[in-house]
Amino acid sequence: MPALLEVQHLCVRFPLRGARGGWLDAVKDVSLRLEAGCTLGVVGESGSGKSTLARCIMRLNAVHSGHLLFDGQRYEDWSAAKLQPLRRQMQMIFQDPVGSLNPRMSIESILAEPQEIHFPERSRQERRDTSARLLQRVGLPADSLQRRPHEFSGGQRQRIGIARALAVEPRLILCDEPVSALDVSVQASILNLLRDLQDELGLSLLFIAHDLAVVRHMSDEILVMHHGCAVEQGPADELCSQPREAYTQRLLQSVPTLEGQFRTP
Numbered sequence: 455m456p457a458l459l460e461v462q463h464l465c466v467r468f469p470l471r472g473a474r475g476g477w478l479d480a481v482k483d484v485s486l487r488l489e490a491g492c493t494l495g496v497v498g499e500s501g502s503g504k505s506t507l508a509r510c511i512m513r514l515n516a517v518h519s520g521h522l523l524f525d526g527q528r529y530e531d532w533s534a535a536k537l538q539p540l541r542r543q544m545q546m547i548f549q550d551p552v553g554s555l556n557p558r559m560s561i562e563s564i565l566a567e568p569q570e571i572h573f574p575e576r577s578r579q580e581r582r583d584t585s586a587r588l589l590q591r592v593g594l595p596a597d598s599l600q601r602r603p604h605e606f607s608g609g610q611r612q613r614i615g616i617a618r619a620l621a622v623e624p625r626l627i628l629c630d631e632p633v634s635a636l637d638v639s640v641q642a643s644i645l646n647l648l649r650d651l652q653d654e655l656g657l658s659l660l661f662i663a664h665d666l667a668v669v670r671h672m673s674d675e676i677l678v679m680h681h682g683c684a685v686e687q688g689p690a691d692e693l694c695s696q697p698r699e700a701y702t703q704r705l706l707q708s709v710p711t712l713e714g715q716f717r718t719p
Contacts, residue, residue: 456526458658459488459511459626464520466506466682480506482682483520488675490625493652493659495673495690497666497705503682504662505549508628511660512546513537524626542572545619549631551611555603561589561614562599565621572622588617592647609640616647620655628660633668645672666705670694678702 466481481503488494496504509515511522513529522530529540548554555564565585569576576584586596592613603611612632619627629648633641645668652659661672669676669690676693678686678701686699697703 457487458490458525460523461486462521465518466510467518480682484684486677488658488660490658491656492674493661493672495669495676496662497669497676498679499664502679504679505630508630508662542622543624544626545624546628547615547619547632550635551608551615554615555611557603560600565618568621588620592617608636612644626658630662
């Protein structure tokens, strides 16, 4: 049986500006598998290629070479029209809860927009009712629909971003450093929310962060990236207790943790 998501020998290059030109290899020959209902953590320092990898999986960045497969179907070269049904299956939660929400739109409009695209048969009242339920599911009051993003705290805005991702009933959510811009106490509540939603809805998560301790709490498997390469991969507890690579050992030693603020899985 194929994995829900598979990446095979992915390479991503960006042209360098300036007189000398050339190319920047942002992701170099990265492969991974994510099984349905599981969490794959991707960890590494800033600039290691984590976000570029996620954006390529979502087809927000072009693939230079390699293959992307969802449920066994290759999609790295699909057109925008062909990708639309697939985008309902995969959604993304972005790092910046402020910049990822349109400040001119009400929360109702933000949550209704993806429903209009992927569920055009729903009436306006059905979209409103669904949006209210989504807010409650992520721990916000249902009567917040007419408010604007600036009226919420950073953690609340990230909850709205999670609700927007859930609006199209995806099977896979890519979490691109979803808590790095939040206070430590708020981080733990968002991470616990994601775990609860995964258990409740049977979601698969690709969870990106630079804190290996956080990734360990969230993940079944971990992929460590450095300078665009996958340097180590394995079961979360095993990789964190017996890291083989010196780079992974440095990550474990150098980052603050949220130990003690998570519920035991």
